[in-house]
Amino acid sequence: MNIEGKKIIWKEYQKEIAEDDYFYVRSCVRQSFFPGSETTFLRILRETLGKNITEHPFHTTCTGIGYHSDIVPYETTMTVIARQFALMTESGYHNYVPSCITSFGMYLEVLETWHHFPEVEKKVRELLKKATGKEFEKPDNLVHASDIIYKFRKEIAEKSKFRLINRFTGEPLRIVEHIGCHYAKMFPSKGIGGAEYPHVLVGLIEEWGGEVIDYPERRHCCGFGFRQYIVKANRGYSIACSQKKFESMKPYRPEAILTNCPGCPFFFDRWQYAISEMENVTYGEDGQGIPVLTYEELAGMVLGNDPWDLGLQTHQVPVEPLLDKIGIPYDPEKKYLGKNGEYIGKPAIAANLKFCH
Amino acid sequence: MGRLYDLLNQDIRFNEGLKACINCGTCTAICPAAEFYNYDPRILATTLQSRDEEQIETLLKSDFIWYCGECMSCKTRCPRGNVPGTLISVVRSLSQDLGYFAESEKGRQQLALKRTIGEWILNTGYCLYPKEIELESHPEQGPVWGWITENLKEVLGRFDAHYNEEGPGIFRKIPQESLDELKRIFDVTGGTERFEKLEEFSRLKAEEMGKEFSPGQKSDYYLHVYNFNNNKHGKDEH
Amino acid sequence: MMEKKVAIIGGGVAGLEAASSLAAFGIEVTLIEKEDQLGGHVGQWDRLFPSRRPAKEITGYLTEKLSEKVSILTSTEVKKIERSGNAWNILLNNSRIIVADALLLATGFDLFEARKKEEYGYGIYDNVITSADLEKKFALEGKIRNAQGKVPERVGFVHCVGSRDEKVGNLYCSRVCCVTAVKQAVEVSEMITGCEVFCFYMDLRMFGLDFEALYKEAQEKWGVHFIRGRLSEAFENQDGSVLVKVEDTLAGRPLKMKVDLLVLMSGMVISSGTKELVDLLGLETDENRFLQPADRQLKANETGIPGLFLAGTCTSPKSIDETIADARAACIRIMAYLNQSAVSSQ
Numbered sequence: 001m002n003i004e005g006k007k008i009i010w011k012e013y014q015k016e017i018a019e020d021d022y023f024y025v026r027s028c029v030r031q032s033f034f035p036g037s038e039t040t041f042l043r044i045l046r047e048t049l050g051k052n053i054t055e056h057p058f059h060t061t062c063t064g065i066g067y068h069s070d071i072v073p074y075e076t077t078m079t080v081i082a083r084q085f086a087l088m089t090e091s092g093y094h095n096y097v098p099s100c101i102t103s104f105g106m107y108l109e110v111l112e113t114w115h116h117f118p119e120v121e122k123k124v125r126e127l128l129k130k131a132t133g134k135e136f137e138k139p140d141n142l143v144h145a146s147d148i149i150y151k152f153r154k155e156i157a158e159k160s161k162f163r164l165i166n167r168f169t170g171e172p173l174r175i176v177e178h179i180g181c182h183y184a185k186m187f188p189s190k191g192i193g194g195a196e197y198p199h200v201l202v203g204l205i206e207e208w209g210g211e212v213i214d215y216p217e218r219r220h221c222c223g224f225g226f227r228q229y230i231v232k233a234n235r236g237y238s239i240a241c242s243q244k245k246f247e248s249m250k251p252y253r254p255e256a257i258l259t260n261c262p263g264c265p266f267f268f269d270r271w272q273y274a275i276s277e278m279e280n281v282t283y284g285e286d287g288q289g290i291p292v293l294t295y296e297e298l299a300g301m302v303l304g305n306d307p308w309d310l311g312l313q314t315h316q317v318p319v320e321p322l323l324d325k326i327g328i329p330y331d332p333e334k335k336y337l338g339k340n341g342e343y344i345g346k347p348a349i350a351a352n353l354k355f356c357h
Numbered sequence: 358m359g360r361l362y363d364l365l366n367q368d369i370r371f372n373e374g375l376k377a378c379i380n381c382g383t384c385t386a387i388c389p390a391a392e393f394y395n396y397d398p399r400i401l402a403t404t405l406q407s408r409d410e411e412q413i414e415t416l417l418k419s420d421f422i423w424y425c426g427e428c429m430s431c432k433t434r435c436p437r438g439n440v441p442g443t444l445i446s447v448v449r450s451l452s453q454d455l456g457y458f459a460e461s462e463k464g465r466q467q468l469a470l471k472r473t474i475g476e477w478i479l480n481t482g483y484c485l486y487p488k489e490i491e492l493e494s495h496p497e498q499g500p501v502w503g504w505i506t507e508n509l510k511e512v513l514g515r516f517d518a519h520y521n522e523e524g525p526g527i528f529r530k531i532p533q534e535s536l537d538e539l540k541r542i543f544d545v546t547g548g549t550e551r552f553e554k555l556e557e558f559s560r561l562k563a564e565e566m567g568k569e570f571s572p573g574q575k576s577d578y579y580l581h582v583y584n585f586n587n588n589k590h591g592k593d594e595h
Numbered sequence: 596m597m598e599k600k601v602a603i604i605g606g607g608v609a610g611l612e613a614a615s616s617l618a619a620f621g622i623e624v625t626l627i628e629k630e631d632q633l634g635g636h637v638g639q640w641d642r643l644f645p646s647r648r649p650a651k652e653i654t655g656y657l658t659e660k661l662s663e664k665v666s667i668l669t670s671t672e673v674k675k676i677e678r679s680g681n682a683w684n685i686l687l688n689n690s691r692i693i694v695a696d697a698l699l700l701a702t703g704f705d706l707f708e709a710r711k712k713e714e715y716g717y718g719i720y721d722n723v724i725t726s727a728d729l730e731k732k733f734a735l736e737g738k739i740r741n742a743q744g745k746v747p748e749r750v751g752f753v754h755c756v757g758s759r760d761e762k763v764g765n766l767y768c769s770r771v772c773c774v775t776a777v778k779q780a781v782e783v784s785e786m787i788t789g790c791e792v793f794c795f796y797m798d799l800r801m802f803g804l805d806f807e808a809l810y811k812e813a814q815e816k817w818g819v820h821f822i823r824g825r826l827s828e829a830f831e832n833q834d835g836s837v838l839v840k841v842e843d844t845l846a847g848r849p850l851k852m853k854v855d856l857l858v859l860m861s862g863m864v865i866s867s868g869t870k871e872l873v874d875l876l877g878l879e880t881d882e883n884r885f886l887q888p889a890d891r892q893l894k895a896n897e898t899g900i901p902g903l904f905l906a907g908t909c910t911s912p913k914s915i916d917e918t919i920a921d922a923r924a925a926c927i928r929i930m931a932y933l934n935q936s937a938v939s940s941q
Contacts, residue, residue, distance in 0.1 A: 225426025339514025382842030
């Protein structure tokens with residue numbers, strides 16, 4: 001494989017990312033399954049990078065999951081999105097940053113629709129006014145939260161305490177990267193690196209000392225499929241997609257999976273557990289599975305945050321083996337403590353997946 | 358041109374999604390749903406392109422249009438600029454508005470989506486709400502999820518959450534005023550009407566099938582649409 | 596008739612044929628070619644469809660025909676072109692100025708840069724090559740090995756790379772790639788006994804008289820497999836083989852396959868030389884970015900500018916016989932033009 005060929009492509013797909021003053025909107029899925037991630041993102045932006053980032057307490061879901069489950073009509077989603085923009089305008093901000101990739105794709109699709117059909121934008125403004133009395137301006141800059149971490153990856157590297165290197169072997173960690181489908185597949189020019197060879201996560205891994213592993217099914221969807229997971233009868237599709245990716249990456253022996261979408265790491269984490277239960281097959285080394293990380297978690301790790309402040313205890317596939325490899329210290333006793341340090345019980349032990357208790 | 362084709366044309370996304378298909382199959386080659394399900398996005402595009410009223414009606418009433426996972430991998434590749442993933446959104450919208458969704462096993466599941474995602478959006482302002490995702494109906498979540506949901510306030514509290522409280526933070530309580538605004542948006546944009554149709558057409562279908570129908574997630578009909586799979590959706594089954 | 600001078604920019608098939616045809620009528624011709632050799636793309640090829648005659652037969656014939664009336668300037672580029680009355684003043688990169696009564700552009704095509712079709716991985720995966728790369732292997736090496744030095748057991752040909760594709764901005768068909776793919780499929784089968792060859796196509800454009808027979812030979816004699824599906828993606832396996840994803844549209848099933856060598860049939864695009872002339876002369880191009888003649892059916896070799904003529908693939912993709920015919924047609928228009936001005940100047 002000739003990496004120079006990829007570098008040419010990466011150069012061709014760059015985009016403008018605002019410097020500061022971000023309006024942040026949260027992800028329903030991220031909050032549910034990896035609650036530490038968004039807190040970490042805000043902490044890194046404010047404390048490590050000294051940026052101004054705000055969130056409005058009245059912001060809601062963008063309804064993206066509802067739209068892609070096809071229960072929410074397009075006009076409804078467009079108007080809810082208009083309301084979110086109105087909150088941004090009311091707060092005096094112009095740079096919009098969603099935490100969710102489905103949202104990101106949704107915002108781009110809506111802005112693109114308004115660009116091609118100004119009469120639709122006009123109608124949505126009327127509907128928003130009618131329903132809420134609000135008015136909005138479109139953002140000057142709209143990027144995904146991972147784009148911002150990408151933009152400041154060098155600054156993060158400078159302040160980092162750890163590198164993505166296996167301290168026992170001295171080798172860079174072998175990391176597979178997975179981009180959420182709605183990041184670049186719909187509008188390749190709006191994704192760093194484009195749709196075929198996205199660079200937003202590659203850049204992070206390489207800047208922080210790791211080695212990026214490519215494999216045949218890299219671009220394959222993780223299998224969320226919205227209705228294909230949410231409705232139990234359809235879940236076979238979802239697990240099949242993830243399994244296809246695990247089987248494809250297996251020969252390349254990745255030590256971690258890095259993603260930028262809220263849903264994807266959830267599926268990679270949970271489906272590894274489910275496959276271990278159903279078929280007694282585990283991926284990764286020694287029956288422990290391949291740890292799945294988000295870009296916020298990885299950034300927090302290299303910066304030396306406490307793993308339990310990052311929310312790594314909410315993963316089903318244990319992250320401790322990776323922490324050990326990097327040399328990030330952690331206190332196993334504190335893993336399952338509650339918000340005030342009180343003991344709140346422990347999860348049950350999985351049958352086949354070697355879980356760190 | 359037929360009535361159904363005219364209705365499809367009224368959706369602005371239809372012309373964005375269907376320019377003209379040359380049956381090259383690039384979309385199907387890369388489609389995850391085409392790998393596992395008896396689905397083919399190329400056939401979706403050519404069927405719609407045929408403008409054949411009968412074929413389109415059959416399509417709207419079949420399982421076929423419910424297999425797509427809307428990943429949009431097709432959009433990256435089509436040499437003619439078609440987007441089968443967007444066309445799926447268009448036909449699913451029409452299928453629901455006309456009640457045709459209730460004629461297929463996969464289509465009937467839309468009720469489950471409305472009563473989970475749909476109701477969570479209006480009741481909480483979030484698409485997902487952890488308390489609602491029970492381990493029992495989601496065993497793949499694993500023991501960690503069991504521990505999280507049992508101790509939600511303490512776990513989220515670890516990350517400076519304002520769980521269920523006012524102010525910014527993880528799963529803050531979204532004020533009623535904002536939820537009212539959301540509801541009014543649904544009312545004026547056809548969202549509420551869509552939800553009502555899903556309920557009504559499902560109720561009629563439940564009656565026809567002789568299954569008990571009531572709100573929530575415990576009725577016979579609901580559990581049937583949520584769980585039932587006739588195992589004939591795979592690549593080689595018909 | 597006073598001795599007339601014609602300058603031809605481009606020393607490929609069209610330029611060579613026009614040069615000798617005009618010289619045969621007593622015209623003084625200057626042939627300007629930016630490479631150090633004449634023959635254009637055909638000079639780089641091994642054997643030509645459909646008969647598989649050696650390319651050297653064509654380039655040899657065309658260059659041998661050039662009489663002393665043709666002044667050949669290789670390794671020469673055009674810097675500036677100006678009109679002065681009825682004459683063209685052409686400034687070359689060696690500071691020489693050529694004065695001509697008529698100017699013929701025969702600047703040909705470039706091959707589509709296959710790396711722009713990112714999902715096929717040209718320039719990234721070692722065993723993904725173009726049809727031109729393969730042709731060079733035939734011409735210079737006389738054998739085919741993959742990047743690992745192995746004899747390929749399975750070779751795939753991908754039709755329509757850079758053609759009929761909105762994603763790369765080329766909606767048109769490049770005309771000759773289908774028959775070239777079939778030719779190369781036959782040649783690979785001839786060279787490697789037992790090699791499985793696959794052609795992934797959308798349509799098979801066998802428009803020439805003997806093309807269908809070549810297709811039939813590929814199937815009957817060599818067992819080449821034709822799969823009707825546009826390639827969606829290629830990826831490199833650990834052993835260097837290439838994994839491809841396509842739909843067999845006739846069977847209605849997606850399929851994945853491993854090949855040892857993947858050959859991309861790169862289409863034709865406007866050449867960089869032509870692009871420079873568009874700027875220098877203010878020429879019209881169409882939405883496919885080829886040069887736009889005054890009328891594609893009735894005045895295919897003329898531009899709106901008197902004394903400026905077009906020949907060959909700079910106006911549209913063509914096969915060699917079509918290019919030669921087109922070059923000869925251009926000569927007739929040039930002769931008519933030169934006679935006219937001879938008459939009017941008396």
